[in-house]
Amino acid sequence: MASNTLVSRRGSDVRKSARRRAGRGADVGRQRTLISPAQLGRPRGKAFYWIVFTLVIILFTVAFLGPLYWMVTGGLKTTQEVVQSPPTAFPSSLHTENYSQAWTVMDLSKLLFNTLYYAFGALAFQLVFDVAAAYSLSKLRPVFGKVILGMMLATLMIPATVLVVPQYLTVLDVPVFQRNLVNSPWVIWLPSVTNAFNIFLLKRFFDSIPRELLDAASIDGASPLRTLRSIVLPISRPILGVVSIFAVVGVWKDFLWPMLTLPDPSKQTLNVGIYSLASGVPENVLIAALTIASIPTLLIFLLFQRNIMSGLTAGGLKG
Amino acid sequence: MSAPTLSSRKATTPGPGHSRPARRDSAREDFLRAVRRNISAHGFLIGAVLCFSLFSWYPMVREFILAFQKTEDGKTTWAGWSNLTYVFNDPAFWQAWRNTLLFTVLALLLGFVVPFVVAVVLNEFRHGQGYLRLLVYLPVMLPPVASVLLFKYFYDPGYGLFNRILDVFHLPAQQWLQDTDTAMLSVVIAATWMNMGGATLIYLAALQGIPGELYEAAELDGAGLLRKVWHVTIPQTRLILSLLLLMQVIATMQVFTEPFLLTNGAGPEGSTTTVVYLIYQYAFNFNNYGSAAALGLVLLVVLAGFSAVYVRLSRSSED
Numbered sequence: 122m123a124s125n126t127l128v129s130r131r132g133s134d135v136r137k138s139a140r141r142r143a144g145r146g147a148d149v150g151r152q153r154t155l156i157s158p159a160q161l162g163r164p165r166g167k168a169f170y171w172i173v174f175t176l177v178i179i180l181f182t183v184a185f186l187g188p189l190y191w192m193v194t195g196g197l198k199t200t201q202e203v204v205q206s207p208p209t210a211f212p213s214s215l216h217t218e219n220y221s222q223a224w225t226v227m228d229l230s231k232l233l234f235n236t237l238y239y240a241f242g243a244l245a246f247q248l249v250f251d252v253a254a255a256y257s258l259s260k261l262r263p264v265f266g267k268v269i270l271g272m273m274l275a276t277l278m279i280p281a282t283v284l285v286v287p288q289y290l291t292v293l294d295v296p297v298f299q300r301n302l303v304n305s306p307w308v309i310w311l312p313s314v315t316n317a318f319n320i321f322l323l324k325r326f327f328d329s330i331p332r333e334l335l336d337a338a339s340i341d342g343a344s345p346l347r348t349l350r351s352i353v354l355p356i357s358r359p360i361l362g363v364v365s366i367f368a369v370v371g372v373w374k375d376f377l378w379p380m381l382t383l384p385d386p387s388k389q390t391l392n393v394g395i396y397s398l399a400s401g402v403p404e405n406v407l408i409a410a411l412t413i414a415s416i417p418t419l420l421i422f423l424l425f426q427r428n429i430m431s432g433l434t435a436g437g438l439k440g
Numbered sequence: 441m442s443a444p445t446l447s448s449r450k451a452t453t454p455g456p457g458h459s460r461p462a463r464r465d466s467a468r469e470d471f472l473r474a475v476r477r478n479i480s481a482h483g484f485l486i487g488a489v490l491c492f493s494l495f496s497w498y499p500m501v502r503e504f505i506l507a508f509q510k511t512e513d514g515k516t517t518w519a520g521w522s523n524l525t526y527v528f529n530d531p532a533f534w535q536a537w538r539n540t541l542l543f544t545v546l547a548l549l550l551g552f553v554v555p556f557v558v559a560v561v562l563n564e565f566r567h568g569q570g571y572l573r574l575l576v577y578l579p580v581m582l583p584p585v586a587s588v589l590l591f592k593y594f595y596d597p598g599y600g601l602f603n604r605i606l607d608v609f610h611l612p613a614q615q616w617l618q619d620t621d622t623a624m625l626s627v628v629i630a631a632t633w634m635n636m637g638g639a640t641l642i643y644l645a646a647l648q649g650i651p652g653e654l655y656e657a658a659e660l661d662g663a664g665l666l667r668k669v670w671h672v673t674i675p676q677t678r679l680i681l682s683l684l685l686l687m688q689v690i691a692t693m694q695v696f697t698e699p700f701l702l703t704n705g706a707g708p709e710g711s712t713t714t715v716v717y718l719i720y721q722y723a724f725n726f727n728n729y730g731s732a733a734a735l736g737l738v739l740l741v742v743l744a745g746f747s748a749v750y751v752r753l754s755r756s757s758e759d
Contacts, residue, residue, distance in 0.1 A: 152648065152652050153652035153655060153656070154563050154564055154647070154650075154652065154655065155560065155563070155564055155655060155665070155668055155669065155672075155673060156564055156665070157655070157656070157659060170564075170566075173561075174565055174567065174568070177561060177562075177565075177572070178568060178571075178572070181572055181575045181576070182575065184575075184633075185575040185576065185578050185579060185633075186575065186578075188579075188587075188590050188591075188594070188633075189578070191590070191601070192586070192590055195593075203599075204596075204598070204599045205599060206598060206599040206604065207604050207607075208599065208601060208604060246491075249487065250487035250488040250491060251488055253484040253485070253487060253488065254484065254485050254487070254488035254489070256484060257481045257482070257484035257485045258485070261477060261480065261481035261484060262481065263477075263478045263481030263482050263485065264478055266481070266485075269485065269489060272492070272497065273488075273492060276492070276496045276497070276500070278744065278747045278751070279500055279740065280690065280693075280694050280739060280740060280743050281694065282694040282696060282716045282719065282736075282739070283503060283694075283719075283736040283737075283739055283740045284496070284499050284500065284503060284736075285719070285720075285723075286503070286506070286719065286723045286729060286732045286733055286736060287498075287499035287500070287502040287503045287506060287733065288495060288499045289723070290499075290502065290506070290729065291494065291495065291498060291499050291502065292495075295494060296494065296498060297494075298494075311491050311494070311495060312491070312495040312496075314487070314488055314491035314492075314495075315488075315491050315492050315495050315496040320488065344480075345480050345481075345484070346480075349484075370581065373583060374583060374584055376584055376585070376697045376700075376701075377696055377697065377700075377720075381724065391583060391585070392583050392584060392585040393585075395585050395586075395589075396585050396589075396701065399589060404593075407589070408589075408590075408593075411585070411586040411589055411590065412586075414583050414585065414586055415582050415583060415586045418581045418582060418583060419578070419581060419582070421581070422577070422578070422581040426574060426577075429577075429581075430573065430577065430641055433638060433641055433642065
């Protein structure tokens, strides 16, 4: 079965069951799991459930939100208080100027702009080239299409880190074009297109679009491009969302490649820039910088969590 | 393959009156149509194919060539097996492999078992699942530099949070990243915190696919909690479990960013030098691209075995 159904269906399933749960109380319409509902219904079962539940909620909140809390408040403390032992739970006085200092001293606006520029550029390139390629491989089926797809998928078998060295040497002097891409945004954008996994996800989604729909368009005289724009893309919004989010987040989280290929401090990404400046600034300012650097991806996550999670399971199941 | 030609032929079906020349005409038309279709199909492919050629396929070939070349005084010559023998005779090679294997084993003990247990527990909850999922996946979305530097503060032997926690439980303070014995474990704990969200959500999705009747049947046979996990949950998710296991092996054996950021790569007495860090050192600290490529080949061969098993398993999951 094609994965797109998996993506979209799972998404709506989750939504539906969430609504159901919210609407009609906990157990209605819920599939039974490891522990039987009868067991949970008994007073002892109920008590046990609530104890474990509370413990897990507390544990998880401490384990996963705790560090973030420490980060946000750490950025508000004085230099002495940050390295004080034992650490304080609340900053004794709020030093918001750390954040503005981090913003100016580490030139975060520049780093943030660079990262956004690279991430959304990479997104644009991936959307244009990978969608076009997947569409062609799925629906237009050129000669050698299977071979090309096979060669693209073969790159998934090669560990990415093994290719870093030859890739680096390649961008120093791109064959045929004779260009040195180091310190230019192309060095992020163009290699990001070689995301065989995205092409694979997109192609499988396109495969599931009924033939008749496209045939009808072509009988009406629509060109392949027109068909792609007016029929395929509107249907494919869920998978395009997943691919887009992962494209942006991928660039945002990447470290080794931008460190190697964008050595110029004015061209660096947030990750690399903060890392290279880390030893030169006071701790509280650094922590404030980390907080600022985390905000964009956290926002993306909170806004698109449903797409991200459904895309993740779709990819993981068949990756 | 046949559908578009079929539909286009239908559109141009010649009337019954003229037979032979018309058929030859339509054959030529079909051929031209196929050519045109291929031109547009390859037109859609060209961007991605160009990027793949330059930044993926060419570097792949180059990796093999580099491994058997050496560059001295600006002149590149064939080096035969000398790069490989150099790599094998480097004492750092064996240390790097030992560390990488240690990291992989620890990362699997933590990063494979913990998410599964977490997923099994979360799947039982009738409340707060959305919140808990969100929490587990939160660190995955953080820029690595933020989470890693945070952990660096927590690990600090002087004012770090972790020693403070140990102190509360009257346990002896640790040197964490600065001790050869605990450095790798510390890296693994941080890496698990950063990455466990993905695996947990994939397990959760798999657990939700287990039919409830199986648990009911097991209960009728008198199975307790652990036996239900052992005889129902694990067999039912075996495929996902083994796929993720392989994926994690492949990913953890390529670990770079976490040790690089936490311990500057090498760690105390090289205790966190991983294979990929050694590749990095060869290439970018010693400018010895030949040895870097040779070591890359070794890693490639080791991981190829895992990749092959992975592909076979995921094929069988498609059926």
